[in-house]
Amino acid sequence: MKFGIQVKLVLMALLIGFFPIVFLSTISTNKSFEEVTHQVENNTQLFANMTNDRIETYFVTREGDARILAESRIIREGVEILNTFQATPEEKEKIQTDFEYFLSTASMYYSYTDIFITNKYNEVIFSLNYSPLDIAPIAAVGDYSINALNGAQSWSDLFRNSFIDDNILVLSTPISGYVNRMNGTIGTINIVINQGALNHIVKTGRDKLGTTADVYLIDQNGLLMTNTSREPYIENGALKETIEADFVTDLSTQIRSNNLDFNEVRTTQSYDGTKTVSNLSIVRIGSQNAGMIIEVAADEVFGGQKALGELIMIVSIIVVVLSLIMAFATAKSFIKPISKL
Numbered sequence: 001m002k003f004g005i006q007v008k009l010v011l012m013a014l015l016i017g018f019f020p021i022v023f024l025s026t027i028s029t030n031k032s033f034e035e036v037t038h039q040v041e042n043n044t045q046l047f048a049n050m051t052n053d054r055i056e057t058y059f060v061t062r063e064g065d066a067r068i069l070a071e072s073r074i075i076r077e078g079v080e081i082l083n084t085f086q087a088t089p090e091e092k093e094k095i096q097t098d099f100e101y102f103l104s105t106a107s108m109y110y111s112y113t114d115i116f117i118t119n120k121y122n123e124v125i126f127s128l129n130y131s132p133l134d135i136a137p138i139a140a141v142g143d144y145s146i147n148a149l150n151g152a153q154s155w156s157d158l159f160r161n162s163f164i165d166d167n168i169l170v171l172s173t174p175i176s177g178y179v180n181r182m183n184g185t186i187g188t189i190n191i192v193i194n195q196g197a198l199n200h201i202v203k204t205g206r207d208k209l210g211t212t213a214d215v216y217l218i219d220q221n222g223l224l225m226t227n228t229s230r231e232p233y234i235e236n237g238a239l240k241e242t243i244e245a246d247f248v249t250d251l252s253t254q255i256r257s258n259n260l261d262f263n264e265v266r267t268t269q270s271y272d273g274t275k276t277v278s279n280l281s282i283v284r285i286g287s288q289n290a291g292m293i294i295e296v297a298a299d300e301v302f303g304g305q306k307a308l309g310e311l312i313m314i315v316s317i318i319v320v321v322l323s324l325i326m327a328f329a330t331a332k333s334f335i336k337p338i339s340k341l
Helices: 002-071 073-085 089-110 133-139 144-149 194-201 244-255 298-341
Strands: 114-117 124-127 158-160 168-174 187-194 214-218 264-271 275-285 288-297
Touching: 002 073, 002 168, 002 187, 002 194, 002 264, 002 275, 073 089, 073 114, 073 168, 073 187, 089 114, 089 275, 089 298, 114 133, 124 133, 133 187, 144 168, 144 187, 168 275, 194 214, 214 244, 244 264, 244 275, 244 288, 244 298, 275 298, 288 298
Parallel strands: none
Antiparallel strands: 114 124, 114 187, 158 168, 168 187, 214 288, 264 275, 275 288
16 A cells, blocks of 8 residues: 555656656747747848849949940040051050059959950950960850850859969950940950959858858859858869759759749758758859858757757756655655554
8 A cells, every 4th residue: 555655646746747847848849949940041041132132233233333344435445446456556555554544443442353355356455464365265265255245245154264273253345436336346345253252242241140151152063163161162162072962953953944033941961961951042143043052050050959958858857856756755644644544
């Protein structure tokens, strides 16, 4: 009888104390995880939208700047004179000096890698920071410069240039004749943007998401278009390393289908094996679609909730131990009077 009363009181203590605490703590922890997950999704989607807007603004602004440069009298008149191939050495020197003075301010302010000009035959006739002969191969890459000579402002894809020893984007803008605009395009002005500038545009503000946050771009084949913020691709990863993962495959599909509205948050395993909460979306880099991945380590995102869950379990164990002690003490107080009967 003594043993039966103790067991019953212990079971009563468990039913009244332990099980409700475990049940309520489980609900509370799960609810907390859901709220944090929802908050992270909102934060990463907001950051993705802001970054997309910032990237779009940057490239649209560069296009406007290039049109202003191309419309200037100094550029149009100078190219028109050089196109005659009859300019004297003195005239050529003055034109080159005017070009340099006029373009150096824009280049310095926006940290362009270079600004170069081609004539109507797509020959480089001026480069702000390099020899025209060294820059000439850049004008021959892709069809962006030909498109500009045909009258359409055009971006190149991101590509590697061995002479500059960097990955670059080039914006080519048509130059119209000065004396007679009806003569059509007489040359192009070309703005060169390097990998560092692209990395900066994409990653600005990522620290607001967390200390482990990373933002990087991939092309439709999973090839990195920017470096990452964690090893092993902090340096020299862009246009060299390909990310292979299920989420990259899915994002690549959206890039190919030109789904610019794609925006999704999921838990993934990142390029370095870190479990992350990642936002996947599509952005335009010049005229090229790219996949943007924004990720924060899951340990950082859910670290507080894990600590809370552990604290609740510790408190639950303490409550159970105290309940058992009280149950045994209560049982003894019942047993002594009963045993005297």
